[in-house]
Each structure stands twice: as C-alpha cells, then as structure tokens.
Amino acid sequence: MSPRKITKALCKATKWILLLLVVTFLCFRFREKEQQTKGAYKLLQEYINKGLLQAPPARPVVCQPRNVFLLIMVPSAVSNFEQRRVIRKTWGNITTEPSVLLRFVLGKSTMHELQSLAETENSVYNDILFTNILETYENLLHKSIALLRWASFYCQGVQYLLKIDDDMFLNLPRLLNDLRRNPKLNTISGCRVSGASPFRTLFSKWRISRKQYQKDVYPDYIAGTAYLISGDIISKLYNATRRVPYFVFEDVYITGMCRKHIGAVASEHREFSCGFRDKGPCGKNFRYHITGHHYRPTEIQRMWSELQDRWSNCRLADAYLIHQLIYVSQQLMFL
Incomplete structure (x- = not known):
C-alpha cells in the first residue's frame, strides 16, 4: 500500500475514533446525571428516615377547574x-x-x-x-x-x-x-x-390478528x-x-x-411532530413548531435554553444527518 493511501486510511480511522470518544463521553455524562438525580432523592429519604428532616405532609393531587386552561x-x-x-x-x-x-x-x-x-x-x-x-x-x-x-x-x-x-x-x-x-x-x-x-405478518412483533381487529x-x-x-x-x-x-x-x-x-x-396539527427525531436537537428548530419526538433530558435542557434566545443558532452537530449518526452510535453504546 502506498504512503498516500496509508495516510488517508489513518485520517479516516482517526475521525471514527474521535467520534466514538465524543459519543462515549455523552453517554457517560447522561448516566452520571441520572445517578445524581436518584442520589439526591436517596439522600433526602435517608434524612427523613433518620429524623433529621420531617417528611412534608401528604397533599392531595388536586385540580382547580376554574383556573386551569x-x-x-x-x-x-x-x-x-x-x-x-x-x-x-x-x-x-x-x-x-x-x-x-x-x-x-x-x-x-x-x-x-x-x-x-x-x-x-x-x-x-x-x-x-x-x-x-x-x-x-x-x-x-x-x-x-x-x-x-x-x-x-x-x-x-x-x-x-x-x-x-x-x-x-x-x-x-x-x-x-x-x-x-x-x-x-x-x-x-x-x-x-x-x-x-394492521400488521398481519405472522412473526411481526406488532402483528394484529383478525380476532383482535x-x-x-x-x-x-x-x-x-x-x-x-x-x-x-x-x-x-x-x-x-x-x-x-x-x-x-x-x-x-x-x-x-x-x-x-x-x-x-x-x-391534523402541522406543528405536532409526526416523526422519530425528525428535527435536530436544537431550540431554533422549534421556534415555529410545538412538539418534537424522542430527545434525551440533556438535549431537552439545552434546546429549551436555545429556544429562549432568539439569536441562537444550531450547532453543526445538530444537522439532521449528523445528529442521527450520533444518536445511533449512542444507542449502540447502551446495548
């Protein structure tokens, strides 16, 4: 193999390694945040059990119809x-x-x-x-x-x-x-x-028989x-x-x-999402839309901040094809 081809192959491999490192970092950050949230409730629970804090009185989950739009x-x-x-x-x-x-x-x-x-x-x-x-x-x-x-x-x-x-x-x-x-x-x-x-295929996970529908x-x-x-x-x-x-x-x-x-x-409401992550995780994408489907908590938090800033722009990573690639890679990491 010529030196030029070797250099090209190394560059390509480096790009994939960098992408894998970024995806791994994002996955661990999400898991870490999730554990922090659970840990906060565990700590509160321990304080209540040890008598260091008094549990708030049970309150009914109520609704006030006159005020609820x-x-x-x-x-x-x-x-x-x-x-x-x-x-x-x-x-x-x-x-x-x-x-x-x-x-x-x-x-x-x-x-x-x-x-x-x-x-x-x-x-x-x-x-x-x-x-x-x-x-x-x-x-x-x-x-x-x-x-x-x-x-x-x-x-x-x-x-x-x-x-x-x-x-x-x-x-x-x-x-x-x-x-x-x-x-x-x-x-x-x-x-x-x-x-x-309805799916009628015999071995489909979503199969619906004639008896069901x-x-x-x-x-x-x-x-x-x-x-x-x-x-x-x-x-x-x-x-x-x-x-x-x-x-x-x-x-x-x-x-x-x-x-x-x-x-x-x-x-039909055109501003309600019909697709699975059909828009990149960027607040700017939702200035003229109401819902978007299937985003991680970290993405939702950042998207909300971006939505509040009328001058914010989407990152390169939020481009449709790139964010789909990152998402698929993240899913593989969780397997």
Missing part, C-alpha cells in the same frame, strides 16, 4: 427521574403560567426502592399521580385511561388536556398562543394518521406521543373506554376508536 399529563416510568427533573426545569416550569397544570402519571414498579424514591420525589413536588398499574408496555393503554379518568373526575371544567410523553420537547408558549387564537371543540389534535393498516384499516387517529383533547369531550372519551373493547395500541384505541365512538374530530 391547559392540563398537561405526562405518562412516565417510575425510573425516569431525570426526565421528570428536566421537564420541571424546562417546558414544564409553569410558575409563570398559573392557568397551566402539570401532572406526571406513574404506574407501579416491581422494584420497591424505585417506587419509594418516586414517593419521596412527590413529597417535594406534589405533581405525581400514582396508579396501581404495573409498568409494562402492554399497560400503557391503561395508564392513559387512568389519566382520562382523573381529568374527568377531578378536573371538570378544564379547557384542554395535553397528553405528552416524557421524551418529548414542547414549545409551551407557542401552544398556548395557538389555543387562545384558535379555540377548539369536540376535537383531538396532533399528528393525524390516516389509512393505516377485523377491519383492514384503522380509523383516523392521532399519534400517541402527544395529543390535545378539547375539554368538552374529556368525560365522553373516558366513558367511551368503558364501552369500546380494549385494543393493544393506545393511540389507535383512544384517539381512533373511542374518538369515533363519541363522534369527535381527529384534527
């Missing part, structure tokens, strides 16, 4: 402490928005320590709704039904309910401005999916990562879940089947 409910795994911490610091920081209420919806973990830490977390923030639903993928539907039930019984009169996952980025000021300019009734809004068909096409539904329900149909939608037979996919069931059952509209 938008109720945000975030299904979250018990173990996702860092995701909840970052949401509270960024788009979920509603201290300047008294008409907005934020609630996390948690199931039941099989790990007692995590469940206990989550209860300690709630003693500090009082923004968690605990359900007696085991934390599994199959139970996501029941968690969403539980949040509909809570909103229906304890938040009657709220004008809008936003169900949004804890890995989503949300431009809350833009959403509020949109709702005040364009009021909605009898509607579920978000990324509308039309003409989708007879028709060839699902009703129009709103992607489950984030959808907005107008307040006038929250109770109707919850009551529909007691009549319409359960279906495994939460978004198809609630925003498709149950919505159709009550005669509500599935409305």
Whole structure:
C-alpha cells in the first residue's frame, strides 16, 4: 500500500475514533446525571428516615377547574427521574403560567426502592399521580385511561388536556398562543394518521390478528406521543373506554376508536411532530413548531435554553444527518 493511501486510511480511522470518544463521553455524562438525580432523592429519604428532616405532609393531587386552561399529563416510568427533573426545569416550569397544570402519571414498579424514591420525589413536588398499574408496555393503554379518568373526575371544567410523553420537547408558549387564537371543540389534535393498516405478518412483533381487529384499516387517529383533547369531550372519551373493547395500541384505541365512538374530530396539527427525531436537537428548530419526538433530558435542557434566545443558532452537530449518526452510535453504546 502506498504512503498516500496509508495516510488517508489513518485520517479516516482517526475521525471514527474521535467520534466514538465524543459519543462515549455523552453517554457517560447522561448516566452520571441520572445517578445524581436518584442520589439526591436517596439522600433526602435517608434524612427523613433518620429524623433529621420531617417528611412534608401528604397533599392531595388536586385540580382547580376554574383556573386551569391547559392540563398537561405526562405518562412516565417510575425510573425516569431525570426526565421528570428536566421537564420541571424546562417546558414544564409553569410558575409563570398559573392557568397551566402539570401532572406526571406513574404506574407501579416491581422494584420497591424505585417506587419509594418516586414517593419521596412527590413529597417535594406534589405533581405525581400514582396508579396501581404495573409498568409494562402492554399497560400503557391503561395508564392513559387512568389519566382520562382523573381529568374527568377531578378536573371538570378544564379547557384542554395535553397528553405528552416524557421524551418529548414542547414549545409551551407557542401552544398556548395557538389555543387562545384558535379555540377548539369536540376535537383531538396532533399528528393525524390516516389509512393505516394492521400488521398481519405472522412473526411481526406488532402483528394484529383478525380476532383482535377485523377491519383492514384503522380509523383516523392521532399519534400517541402527544395529543390535545378539547375539554368538552374529556368525560365522553373516558366513558367511551368503558364501552369500546380494549385494543393493544393506545393511540389507535383512544384517539381512533373511542374518538369515533363519541363522534369527535381527529384534527391534523402541522406543528405536532409526526416523526422519530425528525428535527435536530436544537431550540431554533422549534421556534415555529410545538412538539418534537424522542430527545434525551440533556438535549431537552439545552434546546429549551436555545429556544429562549432568539439569536441562537444550531450547532453543526445538530444537522439532521449528523445528529442521527450520533444518536445511533449512542444507542449502540447502551446495548
């Protein structure tokens, strides 16, 4: 091999090594931050157990309907402490928005320590709704039904309910401005999916048999990562879940089947993300969009800061192809 080719190969190898080092650094930083958050709750728990601190009195997770314009409910795994911490610091920081209420919806973990830490977390923030639903993928539907039930019984009169996952980025000021300019009734809004068909392939993980769903096409539904329900149909939608037979996919069931059952509209909102990380993790990308799907807590925190700065620009690493490459590399590191 000629010296020129050797030099070229070495340069190429060096670039990949540098990329691997950067990705490894980012992965360990995320894990370190996650452990710090859990450690803070563990320390608080120890102080309470030793009598050095008095546990805050248990407070009911309440809702004041007359004052609530938008109720945000975030299904979250018990173990996702860092995701909840970052949401509270960024788009979920509603201290300047008294008409907005934020609630996390948690199931039941099989790990007692995590469940206990989550209860300690709630003693500090009082923004968690605990359900007696085991934390599994199959139970996501029941968690969403539980949040509909809570909103229906304890938040009657709220004008809008936003169900949004804890890995989503949300431009809350833009959403509020949109709702005040364009009021909605009898509607579920978000990324509308039309003409989708069940997977019938025999060995597919997502296979749906004819017994589970007879028709060839699902009703129009709103992607489950984030959808907005107008307040006038929250109770109707919850009551529909007691009549319409359960279906495994939460978004198809609630925003498709149950919505159709009550005669509500599935409305397309172009500023709700339809894709998986379809925009680079940069706040500038969301100045004219409301939601983005699947971002890490560290990314959400930085994106929120960038969104507040009208002069901020995206980094080279946030270019679509580059950030996708970095993301895939990070996922491989976690395997």
